[in-house]
Amino acid sequence: MSLDFARRGVSTSLDTNGLWAVLAGVPDPEIPVLSVVDLGIVCSVEPGRVVITPTYTGCPATQVIERDIRAALDAAGFAAVAVETTLSPPWTTEWISEAGKQKLRAYGIAPPNPPGVRRVACPQCGSADTEEISRFGSTPCKALWRCRSCAEPFDLFKCH
Numbered sequence: 001m002s003l004d005f006a007r008r009g010v011s012t013s014l015d016t017n018g019l020w021a022v023l024a025g026v027p028d029p030e031i032p033v034l035s036v037v038d039l040g041i042v043c044s045v046e047p048g049r050v051v052i053t054p055t056y057t058g059c060p061a062t063q064v065i066e067r068d069i070r071a072a073l074d075a076a077g078f079a080a081v082a083v084e085t086t087l088s089p090p091w092t093t094e095w096i097s098e099a100g101k102q103k104l105r106a107y108g109i110a111p112p113n114p115p116g117v118r119r120v121a122c123p124q125c126g127s128a129d130t131e132e133i134s135r136f137g138s139t140p141c142k143a144l145w146r147c148r149s150c151a152e153p154f155d156l157f158k159c160h
Ligand SMILES: [Zn+2]
Pocket: 122, 123, 124, 125, 126, 127, 147, 148, 149, 150, 151, 152
């Protein structure tokens, strides 16, 4: 859908709306319900230039994301648009958009806590009566938690 939009529109490097539309269609490789825009890793979109910041320092997903964005831009006719990576300011989980946090919960993953907040709410039932089972869940960026209220295990997104 977003790629169609970009193709129908004038696919020039001056078309930043088209660029945003393409980026909104690029999923996070680890959590496909989130786009790279939901994740907040797109720092700026300018005519001819997209600047992203790596999410998971040391995670292989970062290179995958950059490659996926490049491929999506090329496919939408934005081959001339440069993809640049910046390390400053560093990405934190606070950059995940509200829409992104909703999608995480719907996917069964607890969104990251604001700094200093240690309570983790169960994404299934909302109970705060939860406990950590393992520091590492299905990927290094997630911890495995369990809800004592509904007995469901869930992932906590913990990268920051
Ligand atoms: Zn629960």
